[in-house]
Amino acid sequence: MAKISATPRTARRRRRANAVWLLPNRPHCFLRLLATIPQISRYRRGLVAVPPSFRPTLPTSEERKSAIQPQTPSPIRDNEVETTSRQEAEEPQDPDAEGEAVAGKYWAHRHSLFSLYDRGVRMDAEGWYSATPEAIAAAQAARAAPAGLVVDAFAGVGGNSIQFAARGCYVVAVEIDPHKVELARHNARIYGVEDMIEFVVGDFFRLAPYLKADLVFLSPPWGGPSYNQTPMYTLDMLMPKDGYTTFQAAQKIAPNVIMFLPWNVDRSQVEELCWLSSPPLDFESEENYIQNRFKGITACFGNLAR
Ligand code: ADP
Numbered sequence: 001m002a003k004i005s006a007t008p009r010t011a012r013r014r015r016r017a018n019a020v021w022l023l024p025n026r027p028h029c030f031l032r033l034l035a036t037i038p039q040i041s042r043y044r045r046g047l048v049a050v051p052p053s054f055r056p057t058l059p060t061s062e063e064r065k066s067a068i069q070p071q072t073p074s075p076i077r078d079n080e081v082e083t084t085s086r087q088e089a090e091e092p093q094d095p096d097a098e099g100e101a102v103a104g105k106y107w108a109h110r111h112s113l114f115s116l117y118d119r120g121v122r123m124d125a126e127g128w129y130s131a132t133p134e135a136i137a138a139a140q141a142a143r144a145a146p147a148g149l150v151v152d153a154f155a156g157v158g159g160n161s162i163q164f165a166a167r168g169c170y171v172v173a174v175e176i177d178p179h180k181v182e183l184a185r186h187n188a189r190i191y192g193v194e195d196m197i198e199f200v201v202g203d204f205f206r207l208a209p210y211l212k213a214d215l216v217f218l219s220p221p222w223g224g225p226s227y228n229q230t231p232m233y234t235l236d237m238l239m240p241k242d243g244y245t246t247f248q249a250a251q252k253i254a255p256n257v258i259m260f261l262p263w264n265v266d267r268s269q270v271e272e273l274c275w276l277s278s279p280p281l282d283f284e285s286e287e288n289y290i291q292n293r294f295k296g297i298t299a300c301f302g303n304l305a306r
Pocket of ligand 1: 126127129130131153154155156157174175176177180202203204205219220221222223224225239240
């Protein structure tokens, strides 16, 4: 009898021993990420496991400085990033010329959106006006605890996800547009943080009930550049759902929420969001400027409030 029960115990131990090496330094984060995968996998393509000992290669200050100087395209840059999709393979030979044509007046700001733009960062037309400027994204990411799990709910072309990953967080980047996910993945590779980010093609509101994390970052669509014309931007102008609904979806995922909102948003409405919880969440907001231009407000809820 003893022998019969010994066999399954040994097999169980072996299975456990095999599983242990999968766990990274922060097993709680990894396990929560794993818990989301069965639902996520229905929406995403090509699951990439987070390697346990990954350390992101952050651009050095030298690299950032040199990226700010406009550079002529070099053969190295074109070969640097492996082309992985048909879409990318069909890109024109000169991505700078294409970028300039699509970007129009936003072209001048390319290095403030992505300091490594000249390494081959790619954006679609929407990305040019909607990507969070890198300095702002870095300041927002600095609020997160390194090695925490972050859900970037409206990831776009990846600017915020990249900065959270560069901070050392594991990121689930949710984006409804598959082409943007391709661009975001490509951009994350340029920044050396692709393996820290789990890209998910899907509707944040449908995925939200299946996600758990330490922090949710919300930069929902502001409704295009026309938000600038409104004297007072209200939370019901956010897309695809109003700010209250979006915030509540995020709250079910994590105790901490960061929202990036237009400069002209009604701040009393934003502050009221903390009363959607009982007891009310701590709240702090920060004004974000780019080259002396008031760009937006970062609202922090929960333990992130300083
Ligand atoms: P705006 O320029 O108006 O601020 P954005 O381009 O910043 O809009 O929108 C952010 C991103 O959110 C876009 O890339 C868009 O595809 C994405 N998005 C919109 N709705 C959803 C959704 N339900 N789930 C996930 N991503 C979404």
